[in-house]
Amino acid sequence: MPILQTTGLEKRFGGIVATNNVNLSVEKGARHALIGPNGAGKTTFINLLTGVLKPSSGRIALEGKDITDTSPHERVRLGMARTFQINQLFLDLTPLESVGLVVSERLGAGADWWRVVGTKSSVTEEIVEVIERFHLTDVMFDRVAVLPYGKQRLLEIALAFACRPHVLLLDEPAAGVPEAERHELLATIEALPQDVTVLLIEHDMDIVFSFADRISVLVNGALFVDGAPEEVAKDPRVKAVYLGEELDA
Amino acid sequence: MLTILFDGVAYGMLLFVLACGLSVTLGLMNFINLAHGAFAMAGGYCTVILVNRFGVPFALGLPLAFLVTALLGGLFERTLYIHVYARPHLDQVLFTIGLVFMAVAAVDYTMGSSQQFVQIPEALTGQINVFGIGMGKYRLLIIAICGLLTIALQLILTKTRFGSRLRAAVDDQRVARGLGINVGAVFGLTFAFGSGLAGLGGALGAEILGLDPTFPLKYMIYFLIVVTVGGTSSITGPFFASILLGIGDVAGKYYVPKLGAFVIYAIMIVVLIWRPQGLFARAAAK
Amino acid sequence: MANPALTSHVSDYLKRRARWSPLEIAFWIFAFATIWLFPSKHLILKDTAILALFAMSLDLILGYAGILSLGHAAFFGLAGYFAGLVAKYGFITEPVLALVAAGLVAAALGFVTSFLVLRGSDLTRLMVTLGVSLMLGEVANRYSNITGGADGLQGVEIEPVLGRFRFDLYGHNGYVYCLIVLFVCFVVARRVVYSPFGLSLRSVKGNSLRASAIGIPVKWRLVGIYTFAAGLAGIAGALLTQTTAFCSLDVFSLDRSADLLLVLIIGGTGYLYGGLIGAVIYKFLQDYIANLTPQYWQFWIGLVLVTIVLIGRERMRAWIETARSALENLWPRGFARPAKFAAPDGK
Numbered sequence: 001m002p003i004l005q006t007t008g009l010e011k012r013f014g015g016i017v018a019t020n021n022v023n024l025s026v027e028k029g030a031r032h033a034l035i036g037p038n039g040a041g042k043t044t045f046i047n048l049l050t051g052v053l054k055p056s057s058g059r060i061a062l063e064g065k066d067i068t069d070t071s072p073h074e075r076v077r078l079g080m081a082r083t084f085q086i087n088q089l090f091l092d093l094t095p096l097e098s099v100g101l102v103v104s105e106r107l108g109a110g111a112d113w114w115r116v117v118g119t120k121s122s123v124t125e126e127i128v129e130v131i132e133r134f135h136l137t138d139v140m141f142d143r144v145a146v147l148p149y150g151k152q153r154l155l156e157i158a159l160a161f162a163c164r165p166h167v168l169l170l171d172e173p174a175a176g177v178p179e180a181e182r183h184e185l186l187a188t189i190e191a192l193p194q195d196v197t198v199l200l201i202e203h204d205m206d207i208v209f210s211f212a213d214r215i216s217v218l219v220n221g222a223l224f225v226d227g228a229p230e231e232v233a234k235d236p237r238v239k240a241v242y243l244g245e246e247l248d249a
Numbered sequence: 250m251l252t253i254l255f256d257g258v259a260y261g262m263l264l265f266v267l268a269c270g271l272s273v274t275l276g277l278m279n280f281i282n283l284a285h286g287a288f289a290m291a292g293g294y295c296t297v298i299l300v301n302r303f304g305v306p307f308a309l310g311l312p313l314a315f316l317v318t319a320l321l322g323g324l325f326e327r328t329l330y331i332h333v334y335a336r337p338h339l340d341q342v343l344f345t346i347g348l349v350f351m352a353v354a355a356v357d358y359t360m361g362s363s364q365q366f367v368q369i370p371e372a373l374t375g376q377i378n379v380f381g382i383g384m385g386k387y388r389l390l391i392i393a394i395c396g397l398l399t400i401a402l403q404l405i406l407t408k409t410r411f412g413s414r415l416r417a418a419v420d421d422q423r424v425a426r427g428l429g430i431n432v433g434a435v436f437g438l439t440f441a442f443g444s445g446l447a448g449l450g451g452a453l454g455a456e457i458l459g460l461d462p463t464f465p466l467k468y469m470i471y472f473l474i475v476v477t478v479g480g481t482s483s484i485t486g487p488f489f490a491s492i493l494l495g496i497g498d499v500a501g502k503y504y505v506p507k508l509g510a511f512v513i514y515a516i517m518i519v520v521l522i523w524r525p526q527g528l529f530a531r532a533a534a535k
Numbered sequence: 536m537a538n539p540a541l542t543s544h545v546s547d548y549l550k551r552r553a554r555w556s557p558l559e560i561a562f563w564i565f566a567f568a569t570i571w572l573f574p575s576k577h578l579i580l581k582d583t584a585i586l587a588l589f590a591m592s593l594d595l596i597l598g599y600a601g602i603l604s605l606g607h608a609a610f611f612g613l614a615g616y617f618a619g620l621v622a623k624y625g626f627i628t629e630p631v632l633a634l635v636a637a638g639l640v641a642a643a644l645g646f647v648t649s650f651l652v653l654r655g656s657d658l659t660r661l662m663v664t665l666g667v668s669l670m671l672g673e674v675a676n677r678y679s680n681i682t683g684g685a686d687g688l689q690g691v692e693i694e695p696v697l698g699r700f701r702f703d704l705y706g707h708n709g710y711v712y713c714l715i716v717l718f719v720c721f722v723v724a725r726r727v728v729y730s731p732f733g734l735s736l737r738s739v740k741g742n743s744l745r746a747s748a749i750g751i752p753v754k755w756r757l758v759g760i761y762t763f764a765a766g767l768a769g770i771a772g773a774l775l776t777q778t779t780a781f782c783s784l785d786v787f788s789l790d791r792s793a794d795l796l797l798v799l800i801i802g803g804t805g806y807l808y809g810g811l812i813g814a815v816i817y818k819f820l821q822d823y824i825a826n827l828t829p830q831y832w833q834f835w836i837g838l839v840l841v842t843i844v845l846i847g848r849e850r851m852r853a854w855i856e857t858a859r860s861a862l863e864n865l866w867p868r869g870f871a872r873p874a875k876f877a878a879p880d881g882k
Contacts, residue, residue, distance in 0.1 A: 050748065076750035088745040090738050096545065101738055104731045105750045111759075113732035118549025121542075128537040128545055137541065141548070159749055281658055332845055338657040339603055343800055344844040346793050350837025358831055466789065470669065477662045511673040514666040521663050522651060 001064055003028040003197050004049070004080075004167050009058035011041075011048055011221075018044045019055070020222040026167070026199055026214075033200045033212035037241060041221035042201045043085055046169050050082050051075050063166065077106075079166035083156045085175055085201075091145040095136045095155050098144065100127050102162035126162075134158040134188060150181025154188065167197045174204055209233070217241070252384075253500055259388035261495020262395035263457065265488050267450035267468070268475040269402065270443020276419045276481030278436055280330070281338055283345040285447055285472055286465030287352035292318040292448020293460040294356060297365045307370050311394075311452050318448025323441035330440070349465050357462040364461045367452070391453055398446070403484055415439060419482065471498075474517045553729040562808070563718065570711060578706040583818040584713040585774050588720055590798040590810030592767035595724060598804030599733065600760050601740035603657045605792045606664030607768055609648070609671050610641040612786035614769030616675060617641075619688045619782040628694045634716065634773050641769020642762050649761040653754055665789065672787030687783030691776065702778055709778035716774060720767055721807070727763065728807055736760055797836065800843055803852070 002025040011019040018041045026032045036042055047053040049060060051072035059068045067075055090098050100117065103126045104110040118124055131140050134154045139147055144155065153173065160168055170189070177185055186207065192198060202208050208215065208229075215232040217225040225235055232238055271285040292314040299305040299313055333344050373387045406412040418425040418432045426432050451460070458468065471494065479490030494513060501512030569580060589611055596602045614637035620626075627633040651663045675682045683689050695701040700708045727733050738746045739753050747753050776782045785791065794817070802813020820839070824832040843851070 052744070052748075071752075072747045073750050073752050076748065082748060084745070084748075088742055088748070090741045090745065092741055093734075093738065096549075097734060098738075101731075101735055101746075101751070102749045105735070110731050110735055110751065111756070113727045113730045113759075115731075116550060116553040116726070116729050117731055117734055118546050118553075121546065124546045124549070125537045125542050128542045132538060132541070140545075159745075163750060275658065281661070329841075329845075336844070336847075338661075339597070339796075339800075340844050342603070342605070342661065343796055343840050346796070347837040347840025347844065350833045351841065352837075354831045354834030354837065358834075470665065470789070473658075473662055473665075477658055508673060508677050511670055511677070514670040514673065518651065518663060518666050518670070521655060521659055521666075 002026055003030075003063055004199065005061045006049070007059045007061070009045075009048060009060065010056045011044060011053060012056045018221050019048060020220065022058070022218075022221070022223050024216060024223060024226075026197060028197055029194055030214055031198050031200070031212050032214045032216065033202060033208045034216050034218060035202065035205075035208055036218035036224070040218045042218055043171060044221070045218065046082060046171050046201065049169060050080065076163055076165075080169070081160040081163035081165035081167075082169035083160045083171055083173060085171040087152050087156050089144045089152060089155060089159075091143070093144060094141055095131065095144060095147070095151075095158070096127065096140040098155065099130050099136075099158055099162050102159055103127050103130070106163060130158055130162045133191075134161070135184060148181070150177055150185065153177050153181075153185060157185075157188065161192070161196075165196065167199065168192070170198060170200045170202075172201050172203060174202065174207060253503055254496060255384055256388060257496030257499040258492060259385075259391045259495070260457065260499055261492035262399070263391055263450060263454050264471060264475055264495055265491035266395045266398055267447050267454065268472040268491060269484065269487055270440075270446045271472050272476045272479065272481050272484075272487045273415070273419070273439055273443055275476055277415070277439060278334055278422075280334060281341045281345065282330075283342060283469055283473075284348040284352065284465070285444075286467075286469040287349050288318050288322055288444040289447040289451030289454075289468070290352065290356065290460070290462075290464040291321060291451070292445075293367075293451035293455045293464065294360060294365065295448065296452035297367050297455065297460065301365075301368055307367070307373075310367070311449060314452035315445040315449040318451075319441045319445025321448075322444025323437060325444075326437050326440045349469070353462050353465060360462070362462055364459050365455065366460075367455045369456060387456055391457070394453065398449075399484070399488060406484060411435070411438075471513070474513060478517055478520050559808075566714065566718075570714070574707075577710040579818060579822060581706045581710040581713050581778060583814050584710065584717045585771050585778075586795075586798065586818060587811040587814035588713075588717045588774070589768055589771040590795055590802070590814050591721065591724060591807060592764045592771065592810075593795050594799055594804050594807060594810045595728075595764040595767070596761055597799060598806070598809065599728065599736045599740060600757055602652055602757065602761065603660050604652070604664040605661045605789065605796075606666070606668035607764075607795060608787050608789075608791040609664070609668035610645055610765040610768035611772035611775075611791065612668070612671060612675070612782075613644055613772070614638060614641040615772035615776040615782045615786050616682060616688065617769075618773035619691045619776040619780075620681070622693050622777070622780075623688065623691045629698075630693055630696045630712075630777050634770060634777065637773035638766045638770040641772070642766030644769075645765020646758065646762040648765075649758040652761060653757055665792070668787050668792060669789070672784055675784055675787065683783075685784060687781055688776075689781075691780045691782070693777050693780055702780070706778065713774050713778060716770065720770060721811075724767065725807060727760075732756070732759070794836075797840055800840070803855075 004024075004026040006022055006024045009019055009022045010017065022045065034042055034045070044053065048055050051067075051070060055068065059066055061067065062075070062078055062080055065078065067078060070078065100123070101110070103123050107123055107126070109120055109123055131137055134157065136151065136155060136158060139151050144152065147155070153176075157170065157173060160170075173189060174182060174185060189211065200208070200211065212229055215227065215229050216223060217232065217238055219241055224241065225232055225238055267289050268285075271282060274280055274282050274285075295317045296310040296314045300307055300310040305313070333341055369387060373390055376385050377389070378384075406416060414425070414430045414435050417428065418430055418435050422432055451464070458464070474494060475487050475491050478494070479487030494516070497516050498510065498513050501508065501510075505512065573580065589607070593604065593607045596604060617640050618633050618637040621633050621636065622628065622630075627636055648664075648667055651667070652660050655663070676684055679685070693702055696708065696712055700712070702709045702712075735746070735751050735756055738751065739756055743753050772786060775786075798813040798817045799809055800813070801816050802809035802811065821832065821836070824835045828835070
């Protein structure tokens with residue numbers, strides 16, 4: 001049973017069909033990439049998966065459970081987390097506080113109004129673990145707004161990871177990251193545990209082909225091609241769609 | 250009951266003329282101008298001074314109120330408001346409340362705190378009988394003037410180039426600018442015009458609404474209700490909202506006098522629960 | 536697994552941050568000292584304490600949760616009338632009990648209206664909150680046989696607090712009572728603000744999209760803080776009624792809500808002391824101006840508002856930061872700052 005599955009997922013904005021009858025299956029433990037030209041509707045699709053947008057029709061199932069009508073924060077509790085293409089961070093908080101929020105929430109301590117932050121050792125331990133894993137130790141007390149972009153991007157992923165998701169949706173994680181800081185970012189993504197299923201949206205084909213074990217191609221909101229990387233790389237239709245982009249791994 | 254309907258419509262149309270400037274300002278620049286009522290007050294007092302003290306005929310007093318207030322609006326916009334456009338809503342609210350306080354106190358100081366009455370011409374006093382309904386002549390005049398203004402506004406918006414520039418700028422400021430539309434000028438003119446209309450409304454309404462220094466505070470809430478319920482993406486929205494509110498208020502005060510404005514607030518809250526973006530808004534609120 | 540040294544360092548840092556700073560302790564010592572330092576000013580100090588509590592409660596929703604409200608007076612007024620009525624008709628004669636009950640009533644109203652506030656834009660929120668407040672005013676006016684209408688609630692007699700401390704015309708016991716209540720409420724609010732709940736509020740205000748994307752039930756957090764803030768506002772309102780033995784319709788007015796915003800803009804939002812400091816400055820400003828021009832003080836208040844906004848709160852915050860840094864350089868130990876942790880691998 002696939003861990004994430006959409007059936008006939010559609011999203012219409014007035015006359016525009018942003019997501020067109022998408023039937024996507026993601027297997028447990030997969031490293032699944034979603035690619036497609038600009039404007040193909042990849043981010044819309046992620047927004048549908050996470051509940052930020054309501055579909056016009058179709059169903060979404062997470063671990064066999066229908067989540068089409070579940071609210072975004074509930075989906076996080078059920079095991080799905082995402083990152084944003086453009087950083088969505090808490091600029092006035094510190095990385096420590098940001099990660100702290102996620103961990104507290106997950107461990108059911110997020111609504112505690114009677115005790116000071118930091119007084120629950122189980123929470124604190126886990127926060128530190130995540131901070132260390134994502135190489136944020138040296139900046140954890142600084143305001144997010146003043147962090148270099150690479151660190152912000154790492155934090156972006158750290159927040160989603162701290163949700164301990166079963167399915168992690170990464171929306172162009174390497175976008176805008178300068179060459180010098182890319183290596184750290186990519187190594188961190190590579191080091192994600194095997195039991196976390198990853199659905200990755202990316203433009204950078206080097207990353208896609210080194211990372212993914214399955215690729216789906218989205219064009220004009222519809223699923224175009226879906227298969228193993230070698231098949232997709234050889235498919236002439238995909239080359240035609242990308243027109244001139246390098247597809248050799 | 251028909252008299253109540255008639256009075257309510259007159260009241261509603263007056264509210265519309267008063268409030269439509271506010272609606273456009275909010276829709277255009279996403280600017281909450283709580284001082285709008287102060288411009289209406291200015292127009293009212295202007296007419297009072299001109300007609301009562303200088304013997305200017307009423308028919309001239311009205312357009313003069315419009316002009317003076319429009320100029321005042323334009324001046325304030327260029328010198329003061331322009332600094333506050335980009336600020337968060339809280340700052341805009343505080344700024345305009347501050348202006349209202351200053352205006353109210355200034356008028357109290359210069360004109361005294363008692364209610365002012367405009368000397369309306371003989372011809373407009375009393376009622377005429379139309380199909381057995383007693384219609385106040387003054388209220389008939391209000392309906393006539395406001396009705397004409399509404400039609401004129403709708404025509405300007407839909408048939409003129411300025412109108413289409415304005416609608417473009419309301420829809421999406423950035424794109425409008427990108428198309429070469431001078432959004433700043435459009436806004437300045439619109440703000441002045443809207444303030445002028447408010448002034449005209451204040452002058453017209455002095456007789457019915459009561460003109461004293463607390464006018465902006467008393468009626469600001471009504472204008473805001475019109476704008477919130479009617480939405481900011483059209484003229485028709487606030488128009489129907491005003492009529493609804495006008496009839497609701499008059500009927501409410503007649504049938505359940507002790508509860509006074511309760512009816513209006515209840516209507517507003519119910520509408521906003523049902524449709525937070527207002528009854529007629531198309532786009533999502535900013 | 537987490538580095539245990541780092542973990543305890545982080546834990547210490549977080550706990551240290553929430554500790555009362557010397558400046559805070561000095562503030563409250565001075566606040567209580569005013570009881571003996573300014574015996575002739577107890578009436579105005581009492582009013583200041585009430586206003587401070589009221590403003591602090593608004594700061595919780597405005598500064599921490601980002602909800603723009605012009606109708607906070609609804610909770611103030613409802614609890615005020617409640618406290619007056621239960622005293623007048625003898626339902627609850629012990630003032631502290633009545634105070635708590637009034638706070639709960641206001642919190643209940645807060646809970647019910649919080650759902651209205653969650654929807655729509657800033658303007659919608661402004662209007663709905665204002666509408667509720669004005670509506671309550673109309674209702675109070677309608678049932679003037681109970682509430683006294685425009686004349687206000689008459690014939691209220693307040694029993695001595697805890698059976699011993701009677702309120703007098705000079706406000707002595709009244710001030711002590713209000714100050715203690717303010718302090719207790721402040722301590723609770725401070726705990727909430729430094730708690731995980733409080734932190735989640737700040738995240739909602741900063742980026743509610745991301746907040747829900749990390750599993751925070753945004754709606755319920757906002758309902759929670761709104762209810763709590765309403766309760767505190769209600770306590771402030773009840774304090775006013777109890778110490779003046781009077782309550783009138785102007786508790787629901789737009790003026791009162793607007794004055795509150797002014798207090799917060801003077802004092803600053805988002806750090807809990809803004810309402811307190813702002814209330815002190817506002818009250819003394821009001822007193823000073825009212826002595827100069829009793830009739831037109833509204834003009835000067837308006838001018839202050841306009842000026843503050845034109846200068847810009849950001850610029851003012853920058854000035855305060857400069858002053859704060861200067862103070863810090865003079866007295867480093869007074870301002871706790873986290874030490875940077877040197878990780879063993881030197882990263």
